[in-house]
Structure formats: C-alpha cells, structure tokens
Amino acid sequence: MLDIRGLSKRFGYGKGEVTALHEVSFKIAEGEFFTLLGPSGCGKTTLLRLIAGFTGPSGGSLVLDGKDIAAMPPNKRPVNTVFQSYALFPHMTVGQNVAFALEAQGRPKSEIEPAVEKMLTLVQLLHLKNRKSSELSGGQQQRVALARALVARPRILLLDEPLSALDMKLRKDMQIELKRLQRETGLTFIFVTHDQEEALTMSDRIAVMSGGHVQQIATPRELYDRPANRFVAGFIGESNFLSANASGGVVQVGEGSIALADAKDGAQTLMIRPEHVVLSANAPDALQLQATVTQLVFFGTDTHVHLSLADGTKLVARVQNALHAGQTLSEGERITVSLPAKALRVVKDEEIAA
Ligand SMILES: Nc1ncnc2c1ncn2[C@@H]1O[C@H](COP(=O)(O)OP(=O)(O)OP(=O)(O)O)[C@@H](O)[C@H]1O
Numbered sequence: 359m360l361d362i363r364g365l366s367k368r369f370g371y372g373k374g375e376v377t378a379l380h381e382v383s384f385k386i387a388e389g390e391f392f393t394l395l396g397p398s399g400c401g402k403t404t405l406l407r408l409i410a411g412f413t414g415p416s417g418g419s420l421v422l423d424g425k426d427i428a429a430m431p432p433n434k435r436p437v438n439t440v441f442q443s444y445a446l447f448p449h450m451t452v453g454q455n456v457a458f459a460l461e462a463q464g465r466p467k468s469e470i471e472p473a474v475e476k477m478l479t480l481v482q483l484l485h486l487k488n489r490k491s492s493e494l495s496g497g498q499q500q501r502v503a504l505a506r507a508l509v510a511r512p513r514i515l516l517l518d519e520p521l522s523a524l525d526m527k528l529r530k531d532m533q534i535e536l537k538r539l540q541r542e543t544g545l546t547f548i549f550v551t552h553d554q555e556e557a558l559t560m561s562d563r564i565a566v567m568s569g570g571h572v573q574q575i576a577t578p579r580e581l582y583d584r585p586a587n588r589f590v591a592g593f594i595g596e597s598n599f600l601s602a603n604a605s606g607g608v609v610q611v612g613e614g615s616i617a618l619a620d621a622k623d624g625a626q627t628l629m630i631r632p633e634h635v636v637l638s639a640n641a642p643d644a645l646q647l648q649a650t651v652t653q654l655v656f657f658g659t660d661t662h663v664h665l666s667l668a669d670g671t672k673l674v675a676r677v678q679n680a681l682h683a684g685q686t687l688s689e690g691e692r693i694t695v696s697l698p699a700k701a702l703r704v705v706k707d708e709e710i711a712a
Contacts, residue, residue, distance in 0.1 A: 359388040359546060360409070360514065365418035367404050378404040380570045381418060386514075386548065391540050393549045395557040396567035397593070402550045405567075406516050409548065410439050422513065438512035442519045444503040448492035452483060452502050455491050459510045477505040480539060497528040501535070508543060517549045521556065533559050554594050558582070566590050571710045582631075589709040591629045598635065598673045599705075600628040600697075609645075609704075612668055616645040616697075621704050634701035635675035637663060637687065641696035649673065651691045663687060665695060 367379040378401045386392045394402040407413045409420065411432035420428045427435055446455050453474055460470045478484040481501040486494065491502055500520060507515055521529045521536075537560045540547045551557055557564050558578040565575045566589075574586040585591035588599065602611045604621035611628065618628075639646055652672075653664040658679070665673040675695065687693070 359423060360386040360548075361419075361421040362386075362405075362409075363419045363421065365405070365408060365420060366416050367401075367408060367413070368416045378570055379408070379415075382570075382572050383418075384565060384572060384575055386546060388546055389544050391537065391547045391549065391560055391562045393551060393557045393561040393564045394567060395551055395554060395564050395593075397552055400567040401570040402552075402567055403518060404570075406439075406518055406548065406550050409514070410437055410516055411435050436513035437516060438507040438510065438514075439516040439518060440503050440507045440520045442522050444499045446491040446499055446502055446506070448490065450491060451488050452478065452491055452494070453487040455502055456505045456509055459506060463510065473509055474505075477509045480508075480542060481505045481535075496524055497532060500524065500532065504536070504539065508539070508545065511543075511545065514546045514548060517547060519550055519552070522551075522553075529556075536560060558594070566593060568593075568709060573709055584703065585629070585705060587706040587709045588627060588629070591703070591705050596632050596674065596676075598630050598632060600630070600671060600673075602626045602628045604704075609702075611645060612647055612671075614645045614647045616643075616699050616702070618699060618702060618704060626704050627707050628697075629703045629705045630697050630701050632662065632674045632676035634698060635663075635665075635673060636696040636698065637675055637677065637693060639694040639696060641698055643700070644696035644698040645702065646694055646696050649693055649695045651687055651689055651693060654687060654689060665693075 363383050364381040365379060366381050369376045369378055382405065394405055396402050408415050411430060415428055419426050456474045456477055457470050460473060475484060478487055481504055483498060483501055491499060521532050524532060533556055561578055563575060563577055564581055566573045566581065568589055574581060574590045581590060581594050585594060591597045600611050602609045604626050605623050607617055607619060607621060608615055609618045609621045609626065647667055649665040649667050651663060652666050655662040660676050660678045663675040663677060665675060667673060
C-alpha cells in the first residue's frame with residue numbers, strides 16, 4: 359500500500375548539512391501496525407513527517423496506492439497524525455472535538471452523529487461525549503485525539519510517540535487499547551517510538567533505525583530472536599555479547615567450544631539472551647564456561663544473576679522466581695554455565711552506516 363523508495367532527507371547545507379535519512383526503502387502493507395523504532399536522532403520523526411507531508415524529501419519517492427504523493431500537500435493526503443500533545447480544542451466537548459474533522463469536510467449532520475458515537479464507543483468514551491475536553495484526564499484526552507483522527511477513516515494513521523506523556527500504568531493500558539483499535543478498524547498504523555517494549559507489544563512489524571538508516575525490518579519475534587547486527591541486538595531486549603573465534607564451523611570462546619553452523623572463520627561476536635543462559639553444567643549441546651557469580655539482583659518475577667567469565671567478560675542470566683525454586687546461588691560462588699547452541703547467535707558487529 360505504501361512504497362517508500364530511496365527516501366532521503368538533508369537539512370542545512372555546506373558544513374552544517376545533516377543527513378537525517380539515507381535513501382530508506384521499504385513497503386508497508388494495508389492493515390499493518392508498523393513501527394519506526396530507534397534512539398533519539400535516528401530519523402524516525404523525519405520519516406513520519408515526510409509521510410505526513412509536513413516536510414519534503416531531498417530525494418526518493420513515496421508511493422501510496424500506486425500514486426507518488428511526495429509533492430502532495432499534507433491536507434490533500436489521505437493520512438492523519440496523532441501527536442504526543444493531543445491538541446484538542448479545550449472549549450469544545452468531546453463529541454464536538456471528534457465531529458470537527460467531519461464537519462470541516464462538509465458531511466451532513468445525519469452522517470456525523472452516528473460516526474462520532476461509533477468512534478466514541480470504540481475508544482470507550484461515549485459516556486463523556488458532552489464533557490469539555492479540558493475536563494478530562496491525560497489518558498482520556500489521548501483517546502479523544504485518537505477518535506478524532508480515526509473518525510475520518512484515513513488510509514494511514516501516523517502516531518508520533520502518542521503515549522509518551524502518559525504515566526507507566528496508563529501507558530500499558532493504552533498500548534493494549536491502541537492495538538485493539540487498530541485491529542477493529544482495520545486501518546494501517548505507522549507508529550513512532552523510542553521505547554522497544556512498546557514496539558514489541560503492539561507491532562506487526564518494526565523498522566529499527568539508527569543514524570538515518572533502517573537497520574532491520576522484521577516481526578517483533580524475528581527481531582528478538584534473530585537480530586541482524588549488534589545494534590539491533592542491543593537495542594531490542596537485553597543481550598550478552600561474547601568474543602569468539604571460529605574455524606571450520608567450530609566456535610571457541612575462552613576455554614569452551616561448540617559447533618555453530620552459521621559461524622564463518624575468524625573473529626566473531628556471539629549473542630545470547632539472559633533468559634537462555636543455564637546456570638548449570640547439565641544442558642545438552644551447549645557451550646560450557648566457568649563463571650563467578652558477582653551479583654544477584656531480585657526483580658520480583660525473576661532474578662538477574664550477574665556473572666564474570668575467566669577473561670573478565672560480563673554475562674547476565676535471568677532466572678524465573680518460580681514458587682518452589684530454592685535460591686541456592688550466592689555471590690562469589692564459582693559455577694559452570696551452559697549456553698545452548700540453539701540460543702547462540704552470531705551477530706555482525708557493524709551496523710548499516712553512511
Ligand atoms: N529542521 C531540522 N533542521 C536541522 N536538522 C534537523 C531538523 N529536524 C531534524 N534534524 C536532525 O535530523 C536528525 C534526525 O532527527 P529526527 O527528529 O528525525 O530524529 P528522531 O529519531 O525522531 O529523534 P527524537 O526521538 O529525539 O525525536 C537529527 O540529527 C536532527 O538533529
């Protein structure tokens with residue numbers, strides 16, 4: 359549905375020139391919940407603003423439903439944006455705020471009323487239809503902003519960190535709410551966030567960005583299980599990295615070794631998630647290493663076991679605090695850890711850069 363081809367954006371000129379986006383290309387399918395994820399300054403807002411039409415590209419094209427929209431003014435694009443600040447009309451009621459876009463389009467009253475009620479039902483605010491928008495909580499205001507953006511049924515809804523002003527609990531509730539809204543309306547959402555957990559819980563696919571480049575586009579599970587490079591592995595979830603040396607498909611790490619089919623000869627970086635580190639010697643087909651327990655950190659649902667290997671490499675293991683699991687480890691203890699071959703990934707050190 360949306361085809362982004364070699365899109366680039368430069369700001370300033372001469373020595374002050376900044377390339378915010380380097381020839382980015384990808385496609386978004388109809389009905390997808392697609393997320394642009396990356397650290398501050400990676401170019402995600404710039405990309406969103408280009409799609410919205412608030413700024414023009416320095417190169418490349420933006421094809422929506424087969425038509426290049428790169429030169430089309432924002433108000434002519436079938437695209438709507440929800441911002442972090444809700445920008446509701448404070449003197450208007452909830453219902454009037456939602457009706458506004460349809461009234462501006464000159465739709466008949468007989469059509470507007472049921473559309474507004476349907477949308478307010480969807481965001482669970484019908485009971486507050488006649489309340490002034492200035493008399494709502496932050497979460498309620500954000501839901502009105504969503505209803506207002508959705509009521510005109512844009513082809514694409516752009517969401518620029520819409521939850522970042524909400525407190526943690528509300529934010530989690532709204533994540534579930536947003537996903538439900540997207541599913542029920544069947545609309546295409548492009549969501550911008552720097553919060554990896556938010557991206558993982560809501561998205562069908564995520565584009566991980568850094569330095570104006572897309573590092574990887576994949577489903578949340580693929581990104582987590584098979585990160586394309588060290589940047590993605592470090593940005594999505596927690597990761598342990600190990601320096602290794604490979605020869606003929608056998609990887610050597612410290613005193614241990616294991617066969618890994620995808621390891622090319624030479625120096626390599628291995629990655630393993632903390633929940634896959636086994637704190638004993640008895641795991642089949644695993645890399646076994648001697649480690650010292652340096653710290654135990656209790657997190658309620660699980661405990662993070664900080665470990666130090668013989669060469670000083672730090673490793674974290676995460677173990678679930680199950681009801682009957684006795685806490686037997688102590689700080690300073692020397693143990694053997696097992697890193698199962700199935701959970702070890704060879705990751706590229708370099709990210710895509712200019
Ligand atoms: N109007 C502008 N003029 C000059 N440079 C800009 C402008 N807008 C953005 N940039 C630069 O482009 C790069 C990408 O910015 P962008 O706002 O897209 O990042 P972001 O990933 O959305 O970051 P954040 O999460 O902090 O909003 C940054 O280096 C930024 O300083």
